[in-house]
């Protein structure tokens with residue numbers, strides 16, 4: 001319940017006074033409805049359709065008002081009052097429904113925005129811990145279920161208020177009978193806690209199945225090329241069938257549970273009505289007015305009490321989603337890297353001396369071995385540093401540490417001699433352009449993909465960046481030039497074209513630090529040489545850090561760092577390392593020469 005209360009508090013702070021207005025409207029609607037029913041009695045009495053023997057003092061007072069007034073006038077007054085009350089009730093009902101939807105929709109929107117923002121502002125460690133598909137699932141399914149749960153909560157409150165008011169009105173006629181019905185009702189709700197627990201368990205299963213579904217579907221579509229080329233469609237289709245079967249079973253279980261509880265309530269209701277009518281007739285012998293009204297009120301309270309029960313079951317079903325979303329939000333808050341305020345007004349650092357790693361050790365969560373250890377290294381400003389080493393040596397991890405994505409377990413990263421903290425982290429990132437191994441492009445036009453980095457860039461600047469990245473020619477050949485749509489993750493482009501576009505985007509920012517992680521691996525030799533020359537022309541104007549497998553591409557680097565098993569094993573200029581005959585660098589170089597011959 002703690003989780004629901006958390007979200008109710010959020011609604012409270014989100015909607016403020018409107019929430020109270022809404023609650024007051026619920027109260028008025030219930031009151032109007034109660035009074036409307038109450039007016040039926042004198043109406044029936046006056047029409048003399050049924051001979052109601054009025055013994056109730058309240059009703060007697062009521063009929064006293066109409067003494068001396070002609071019957072038709074009394075009838076018209078009461079009918080007028082009745083219509084007025086019903087109009088009032090319908091008016092408030094309409095306002096309240098609109099208000100309810102406004103609060104709920106506004107709140108759903110707020111939860112989605114808040115969760116999305118919290119996720120984006122979390123640190124890199126958070127993304128390493130959480131599956132992407134789980135995050136997508138939370139953003140789509142959990143936020144949806146929480147919004148639905150909030151709507152059920154409103155309906156619960158409305159039923160609760162209505163029931164309380166109807167109970168209050170029923171007390172005017174017979175306290176004993178009202179207590180009897182109410183007690184019975186709440187006993188039923190109390191004993192059906194089992195159903196609420198079972199609903200909650202089903203809700204939990206729903207979440208797990210939803211996560212597996214989302215993860216599996218995302219993975220299979222991301223890896224569709226592998227699936228098709230290796231002809232493993234059947235494996236995926238049977239996995240999907242099995243999962244779907246489980247989801248269907250879970251849905252049927254939920255319906256079975258709901259209908260079971262409904263069945264029990266109906267049986268209990270039938271029994272209760274029988275007992276109630278019997279006792280009422282015995283108790284209210286000769287008081288047909290009270291009996292009549294109590295029966296009307298009972299027929300209205302009882303469905304609401306069962307409504308409360310089914311609302312509680314639905315809340316039980318939604319409860320795991322409330323929990324999951326709250327856990328996710330708390331996890332984001334714990335791992336918060338940036339605040340919203342920090343994102344705005346950040347100026348890039350104009351690095352003068354360079355970046356430095358001082359005695360850096362880093363281990364991934366749950367990993368036994370250090371991915372980086374004893375790292376003491378300088379990346380001088382406006383120089384080109386190349387990082388090489390076998391696969392798994394720690395090259396990408398080192399880059400992540402330099403960009404502040406991962407934080408060292410011990411040791412520190414310094415920019416111009418100042419420790420990298422959350423204060424200067426964003427300024428550092430604003431001055432970096434990073435081109436990863438697997439570049440990311442949005443399903444948009446080439447122009448929009450480039451403008452992400454600099455919204456104000458003019459066509460002239462865009463073409464300049466494209467020329468630099470040897471991409472201008474292929475963009476010109478595209479059917480709509482800069483306005484060509486490039487498909488999901490740039491699927492309509494070749495791997496090399498994608499890399500060149502991302503490189504152009506990186507250059508458009510005019511960074512003071514350019515980080516290239518295997519950025520030219522998909523290029524043919526001709527284009528790679530062209531880009532290599534372009535990058536060399538940048539030397540002296542910005543700090544360049546390159547991870548490269550093809551060692552020929554880093555021939556002119558100012559320094560080369562060789563990593564193995566997370567440690568620096570060699571460091572120096574290309575020629576110097578190539579001459580260290582027993583070093584790893586010359587071995588790597590030799591192997592590549594053998595392969596290329």
Ligand SMILES: Nc1ncnc2c1ncn2[C@@H]1O[C@H](COP(=O)(O)OP(=O)(O)OP(=O)(O)O)[C@@H](O)[C@H]1O
Pocket residue numbers: 128364365367371389390391392393394395396397398
């Ligand atoms: N998210 C992670 N969780 C746990 N271990 C990881 C994670 N990412 C990398 N590692 C481990 O850290 C070590 C260094 O990985 P890293 O990706 O930095 O190597 P690399 O030199 O860039 O390799 P490659 O050239 O193949 O890209 C490897 O042993 C790898 O298994």
